[in-house]
Amino acid sequence: MGILVNEQSLTFHLQAKDSSYVIQVIDGYPVHHYWGKKLRSDSNLNNLANYPENAFLDRLPQEYAQFGSGDFRQPAYQIQLEDGSRVTELVYKGYRILAGKPPLEGLPSVYAESDSEARTLVLELEDKYSGLTVYLNYTVYEGFDAIARSVRFANGGKRQLRLLHAFSASVDMLNKSDYEMVYLAGAWSREAHVRRRPIGPGGSRIESRRGMSGHQLNPFVALASPKADEDQGEVFGFSFIYSGNFAADVEVDPFGSTRVSIGLNPFDFAWNLPAGESFQTPEAVMVYSNGGLGDMSRTYHKLYRTRLCRGAHRDKERPILVNNWEATYFDFNADKIESIAEAGAELGIELFVLDDGWFGKRNDDTTSLGDWFEDRNKLPNGLKDLAERINSRGLKFGLWFEPEMVSRESELYRAHPDWCLHVEGRRRTEFRTQLVLDYSRQEVRDYIYGLLSRIFREVPISYIKWDMNRCLTEVGSADAPPERQLEIGHRYVLGLYELLERLTAEFPHILFEGCCSGGGRFDPGMLYYMPQTWTSDDTDAVERLKIQYGTSLVYPISTIGAHVSAVPNHQVGRYTPLEMRGDVAMSGNFGYELDLTKFTDEEKEIVKKQVATYKEIRSLVQQGDQYRLISPFEGTETSWMFVSEDKKEALVFYFRVLAEPSAPPKSVLLRGLDPNLDYQIDGEGEWLGGDRLMQAGLKIEHRTGDYLSRMYRLRSRA
Numbered sequence: 001m002g003i004l005v006n007e008q009s010l011t012f013h014l015q016a017k018d019s020s021y022v023i024q025v026i027d028g029y030p031v032h033h034y035w036g037k038k039l040r041s042d043s044n045l046n047n048l049a050n051y052p053e054n055a056f057l058d059r060l061p062q063e064y065a066q067f068g069s070g071d072f073r074q075p076a077y078q079i080q081l082e083d084g085s086r087v088t089e090l091v092y093k094g095y096r097i098l099a100g101k102p103p104l105e106g107l108p109s110v111y112a113e114s115d116s117e118a119r120t121l122v123l124e125l126e127d128k129y130s131g132l133t134v135y136l137n138y139t140v141y142e143g144f145d146a147i148a149r150s151v152r153f154a155n156g157g158k159r160q161l162r163l164l165h166a167f168s169a170s171v172d173m174l175n176k177s178d179y180e181m182v183y184l185a186g187a188w189s190r191e192a193h194v195r196r197r198p199i200g201p202g203g204s205r206i207e208s209r210r211g212m213s214g215h216q217l218n219p220f221v222a223l224a225s226p227k228a229d230e231d232q233g234e235v236f237g238f239s240f241i242y243s244g245n246f247a248a249d250v251e252v253d254p255f256g257s258t259r260v261s262i263g264l265n266p267f268d269f270a271w272n273l274p275a276g277e278s279f280q281t282p283e284a285v286m287v288y289s290n291g292g293l294g295d296m297s298r299t300y301h302k303l304y305r306t307r308l309c310r311g312a313h314r315d316k317e318r319p320i321l322v323n324n325w326e327a328t329y330f331d332f333n334a335d336k337i338e339s340i341a342e343a344g345a346e347l348g349i350e351l352f353v354l355d356d357g358w359f360g361k362r363n364d365d366t367t368s369l370g371d372w373f374e375d376r377n378k379l380p381n382g383l384k385d386l387a388e389r390i391n392s393r394g395l396k397f398g399l400w401f402e403p404e405m406v407s408r409e410s411e412l413y414r415a416h417p418d419w420c421l422h423v424e425g426r427r428r429t430e431f432r433t434q435l436v437l438d439y440s441r442q443e444v445r446d447y448i449y450g451l452l453s454r455i456f457r458e459v460p461i462s463y464i465k466w467d468m469n470r471c472l473t474e475v476g477s478a479d480a481p482p483e484r485q486l487e488i489g490h491r492y493v494l495g496l497y498e499l500l501e502r503l504t505a506e507f508p509h510i511l512f513e514g515c516c517s518g519g520g521r522f523d524p525g526m527l528y529y530m531p532q533t534w535t536s537d538d539t540d541a542v543e544r545l546k547i548q549y550g551t552s553l554v555y556p557i558s559t560i561g562a563h564v565s566a567v568p569n570h571q572v573g574r575y576t577p578l579e580m581r582g583d584v585a586m587s588g589n590f591g592y593e594l595d596l597t598k599f600t601d602e603e604k605e606i607v608k609k610q611v612a613t614y615k616e617i618r619s620l621v622q623q624g625d626q627y628r629l630i631s632p633f634e635g636t637e638t639s640w641m642f643v644s645e646d647k648k649e650a651l652v653f654y655f656r657v658l659a660e661p662s663a664p665p666k667s668v669l670l671r672g673l674d675p676n677l678d679y680q681i682d683g684e685g686e687w688l689g690g691d692r693l694m695q696a697g698l699k700i701e702h703r704t705g706d707y708l709s710r711m712y713r714l715r716s717r718a
């Protein structure tokens, strides 16, 4: 593994676990030659892509597509010089190879824990005329088929430059024009639905212009061979570690070359680069799989779970929580909260989370964001007292915040009306009766830091839910000069990252969970600071099958918050059995979000069993390898399974939304087992070979009724 360089032909061979990525400098340009199955270290890789000599740039498979000199496809960057021109020519100057992976200052990124697990290639390109140097960074991991890419622009000239566009990665692939695009699309409470469509001449873009990654499209795209399915076929994944406006382009040119590029959205963006300064793009993580979408997902899961998520909770089993949002909404007091916590303690629940409504005068969603002081009407003895009471019942205490927001109706807004994003003389658009604080300003972040850190110090808090319930509008800052206004969208995200870094570093014992009206900011950027996310405000078990299936395309199961809620479901009005709600939520990072005091005795017994079972299975669910077996997007059934690293244990979930009359006998073909091991199911009966279970399937017993769910635990002989 590593980075092999042929100094004569200027060929760079990046070898990951089972894949290779090859770049060659030709006529001064870094040319993309190959990305796919691993090539031999001693292979002759000279002009692998059969680059036509003296071709226009438009036909050159480039590593970082030039702008302004004859490549008419989507450029990787665009820069304006002081004279108004936009032409630059990036020519190869040199390279460096670093052991390990340097962090990206101020930005989330995947990391290496030791110098031996990764190598980083830095290609240096320069535009002599302007004095601009561009560094293309490629980190290749020994243990993953993953390459992390980012770019740094350094203005070494004498005049100011203006960056108009700066993608993080761009790859020109040959013979892929018949491939298909796979991505995640949705809406609030319907996040992460898997979409797949053919590509063809012309371009397709998925993007966000909302100031956050968004419910609508996730910052991820994969190119999959038409034959690729869950288990086989070539897939190229592109995931962007960023939480604001992004764009991912797939463009097929007239010569059959496919350019995939991903990075900051050039929409409403520009960055001034004075002489001597530099700009670092966020990072894109590219994953190669020759084993279908399932294998791609498992690479992302492990890489993101162990080399993106950080902190004391990264490898720990996550607590089973109960959250009071759907139980009480804004209508609660300390006694009510304590009664839910008390019921939780009886059931074996480990963490109580107090959601929205505990501060200011927050009795509905029209007021008080920014006034992070407990409401003594609801909590007469204060937060600390409540937290201690909950602790004394054996549960940890967690608290909800929405720190990026301000209500017009708040002390904070009255004191600092210019602290929100806005444009002078224009209306301030409200969503959910709230405005967005201007996190591009240090003083705003410092103020919020002061309020939050005081509470974190005074109250025995173990968990924080960091919510964010609207997109960005009137993106402007009272603090920035006119020429910097186009930087504000990105500076907002950088400011958010800075505050999160500060708080998570200072309070490492706190487990942070991200949230954005559910999954509106379920992206790798947030996972760097907060190792779990509230996946969707939709807690209906049937809807969750699709949402959790789709989310698992990229994101590790340990990051996917999943709760059992009441029926009829508050989002769709559906009645599903408690068993199914439990099984769906136990397929993720498990909790409850309903009034536990209202359970009947029979329900209590079911829940006690769920809680006890999850404690036994959670390390397998949260840290095992996930195999998706039946897609909810194709019919009424869904199935997925989790396998331990040593393959001695597995857990299979099967769901059937609607009963089928006269259905044939049902078996599900399992994956990921050891064909040579024998497994016993649920500790009973016969021993079945891993080969049989994978080739002939696991029998699902016949049962009638809708909303069926089953969990099977498989153990091999010790």
Ligand code: DGJ
Binding pocket: 325, 355, 356, 400, 467, 469, 515, 516, 517, 518, 534, 536, 537
């Ligand atoms: C949106 C979140 O997704 C919900 O879980 C809840 O915390 C509400 N906000 C509270 O306002």
